[in-house]
């Protein structure tokens with residue numbers, strides 16, 4: 001088929017994650033015809049697996065939860081955490097654009113957010129940090145409203161399912177970790193609602209249509225696209241960007257079909273976290289695509305497509321990821337990130353020499369970065385070990401293994417059970433050290449020192465438990481510091497920890513309107529990009545919960561708005 005015979009729209013969007021769905025919706029709101037092309041057989045990308053938090057500093061909803069913010073504080077915080085590595089105009093575009101995006105989505109569509117009051121910024125020492133309210137959470141959504149398209153929404157990340165069955169909101173899930181009966185009432189309500197949905201679950205072969213977190217975010221965006229007749233084509237791979245007169249004018253699919261874009265092409269194909277060759281070429285070693293929990297379709301396609309038309313990769317940024325410590329439980333569909341576990345008392349991380357190397361309760365991105373720093377120094381931090389005692393095991397989960405009070409060791413499925421090679425267990429610390437090949441004297445000394453810190457409630461080595469973020473996932477009944485509990489009760493456990501990630505965050509260089517830049521820093525006409533296919537406005541930082549979805553959605557929004565302006569400028 002020739003191009004003239006192909007399909008024609010205003011905006012072609014590659015990828016159906018956070019950036020892609022938001023960009024397509026902005027196009028529809030502007031009256032533009034758009035199509036979303038998704039390579040895989042399911043839509044939603046990593047965004048559908050995410051916790052759905054969208055970090056918008058100084059958002060208009062913070063007042064509702066009694067937290068004051070200001071543009072000055074937002075600016076100071078972003079400036080501090082990005083360490084001068086991100087151009088000021090890009091940070092400005094994000095801060096202004098994110099607020100405008102939320103306001104327009106809420107005003108003109110059914111996308112709705114609540115501020116999460118108790119979700120502190122991830123760097124509590126930075127100026128302008130807030131105790132909460134900047135992360136916005138999508139309101140729950142009934143998947144039935146999507147009709148048959150619910151069946152092809154990418155499933156949520158398995159760790160987001162309570163009792164492997166149903167979802168809860170961010171604050172409700174965190175409340176389950178709090179002491180007392182009241183915080184658990186949400187669980188009863190959740191169970192009750194779940195029981196009432198048995199008929200609709202049958203329709204979806206057991207999948208529960210009550211959606212929260214990233215499932216609710218992507219489902220809401222998709223529902224709004226459906227209402228405006230914007231198609232999302234699954235199993236559709238773009239093999240080439242089409243150009244004419246120095247401008248990107250459309251795409252060619254693997255089938256040979258062409259789709260012409262009157263205004264522009266938005267590349268929103270996610271990162272390259274699942275491309276092992278690229279990981280090893282651009283990132284610190286050791287690294288492995290299997291340590292990522294990012295979407296399996298995120299293999300860096302958008303980078304290659306854009307390079308073919310003159311885009312250059314931002315090599316100075318390519319080593320970055322949205323890091324998180326992760327475990328690799330056997331028999332599971334994915335790695336598991338230790339977002340909660342890493343911070344809980346009666347546990348710590350050590351390298352293979354038995355020495356701590358990081359504040360385990362600091363944000364997960366910092367832990368990944370610290371693992372690589374320690375590895376460069378000692379060669380012994382990847383993989384590291386998470387060590388914990390019987391008190392931890394009883395109360396808290398570790399990856400897919402539920403707390404011992406719900407799932408004692410004998411009821412843990414075979415490959416995950418102690419003795420299966422993944423979860424190690426011993427009656428003494430010395431025996432545990434021998435089992436995992438760590439010098440026993442070092443481990444004993446580290447435990448002794450850490451237990452002393454736990455007693456005094458301070459960690460002078462790594463400052464664990466000093467910020468609100470450190471205490472976000474902790475145990476309030478543990479005193480004097482809820483993040484620091486001694487490792488002193490047998491049996492003792494260990495599990496290997498890897499620098500996993502939620503996705504890569506670098507590649508195409510873009511301007512404040514998400515136009516893709518060439519080697520000279522000049523915008524390639526007709527080509528725009530947003531999300532993890534681009535070099536992040538957050539630099540190497542992870543500022544707070546939602547720090548990846550917010551820029552992905554914002555720059556997709558700005559890209560599509562710019563398309564109309566840019567194309568008009570050409571016509572004039």
Ligand SMILES: Cc1cc2nc3c(=O)[nH]c(=O)nc-3n(C[C@H](O)[C@H](O)[C@H](O)COP(=O)(O)OP(=O)(O)OC[C@H]3O[C@@H](n4cnc5c(N)ncnc54)[C@H](O)[C@@H]3O)c2cc1C
Nearest residue numbers: 015017019039045046047050051270297531532546548549
């Ligand atoms: C478990 C988990 C929890 C997370 N929680 C949060 C959170 O609460 N807040 C937050 O901010 N971030 C979170 N993240 C990270 C966040 O989900 C991602 O950073 C974000 O989704 C990136 O958006 P994106 O649009 O760039 O890519 P994605 O959402 O990953 O979407 C990319 C899509 O492009 C498709 N694609 C790839 N190649 C092609 C091609 N050639 N043609 C067409 N389509 C293609 C992919 O199949 C995929 O569907 C989380 C991630 C995970 C895995």
